[in-house]
Amino acid sequence: MGKHSAKEILQEITTNGTLYHIVSAIRGPDSGKISLKHIFTCRIRWLAGRSGYIIGAFRSTEKIGFHNIVNAVVNVGKEDYHYLTHVADALDGLLELNLISGREYDFLHSLVWALIFLTKNDEMMQTYALNRITKLTKEYSEFIVHG
Amino acid sequence: MLSFLKKYFLRKVVTDEDTYLIVGAIRGPDSTNDSLKYIFTARIRWLAGINGEIPFTLRGTSKVSLLDIALATEKVSECDQHYLAHVGHALDKMLKLGLISKREYDFLENLRYGLVKLISCMEFEQTEGMNIIRETIEKYSEFIE
Numbered sequence: 001m002g003k004h005s006a007k008e009i010l011q012e013i014t015t016n017g018t019l020y021h022i023v024s025a026i027r028g029p030d031s032g033k034i035s036l037k038h039i040f041t042c043r044i045r046w047l048a049g050r051s052g053y054i055i056g057a058f059r060s061t062e063k064i065g066f067h068n069i070v071n072a073v074v075n076v077g078k079e080d081y082h083y084l085t086h087v088a089d090a091l092d093g094l095l096e097l098n099l100i101s102g103r104e105y106d107f108l109h110s111l112v113w114a115l116i117f118l119t120k121n122d123e124m125m126q127t128y129a130l131n132r133i134t135k136l137t138k139e140y141s142e143f144i145v146h147g
Numbered sequence: 148m149l150s151f152l153k154k155y156f157l158r159k160v161v162t163d164e165d166t167y168l169i170v171g172a173i174r175g176p177d178s179t180n181d182s183l184k185y186i187f188t189a190r191i192r193w194l195a196g197i198n199g200e201i202p203f204t205l206r207g208t209s210k211v212s213l214l215d216i217a218l219a220t221e222k223v224s225e226c227d228q229h230y231l232a233h234v235g236h237a238l239d240k241m242l243k244l245g246l247i248s249k250r251e252y253d254f255l256e257n258l259r260y261g262l263v264k265l266i267s268c269m270e271f272e273q274t275e276g277m278n279i280i281r282e283t284i285e286k287y288s289e290f291i292e
Binding site for chain 1: 148150152153154156157158159160161162163164165166167168169170171172173174175176177178192195196203226227228229230233240244245246
């Protein structure tokens with residue numbers, strides 16, 4: 001495979017729907033919420049590159065601290081809706097390219113959708129989301145580090 | 148495109164500073180400031196090579212309307228600061244790669260800088276921001292519809 005210039009890479013990335021969806025989640029949330037960025041963007045960057053040369057913060061382990069989930073749940077707001085929908089699309093893209101295991105995809109995808117529901121000003125949706133997240137932490141306990 | 152090529156390009160994006168900083172502005176702002184998205188992201192997408200095959204907001208012309216600038220100015224807020232910082236990095240890299248003319252770069256960069264100043268809670272900075280935006284509109288009138 002020849003060496004590609006930044007221009008060529010950019011052209012390829014921005015004219016392919018799957019790649020476009022993945023790179024649109026490369027930037028963290030504009031709200032600056034560190035937990036959301038750590039759980040999703042840092043992991044997406046790693047899964048996209050799997051290299052120590054990745055620019056910006058990345059998460060090379062599939063495990064996340066329980067406190068990260070708690071922080072994300074407590075702090076997520078409607079200002080994060082746009083970011084979270086892009087994360088959901090990016091996860092779909094990573095799965096399509098076999099860059100994420102089915103099990104980790106299910107965990108992160110379920111978590112992101114529960115957080116999207118939490119951004120809605122609807123008590124029923126928020127209750128459902130909280131129950132879903134509680135179940136997720138048990139169902140996918142291998143991805144969570146306590147303490 | 149073959150799957151291994153997609154993976155190759157993806158890896159390049161996250162390990163190459165130039166492309167990484169440009170794609171950081173490919174997603175619009177997380178706020179509901181659609182005019183910001185139209186002025187900056189839609190143009191960056193177009194200049195980066197996005198074609199009509201991907202159904203996202205694009206700006207194929209270098210001109211923006213006064214109305215969009217006015218709406219962006221009115222609605223810009225603290226939550227847009229992160230986005231605008233990434234737009235600045237993306238514009239710098241696009242200039243370096245020859246993807247944007249120096250004149251259009253100066254127009255968008257000045258506009259961006261004026262908007263960043265407006266976010267400040269200091270009154271004198273907000274006034275400076277408004278002055279920068281006003282001067283930018285006058286100086287780069289060829290980019291205004």
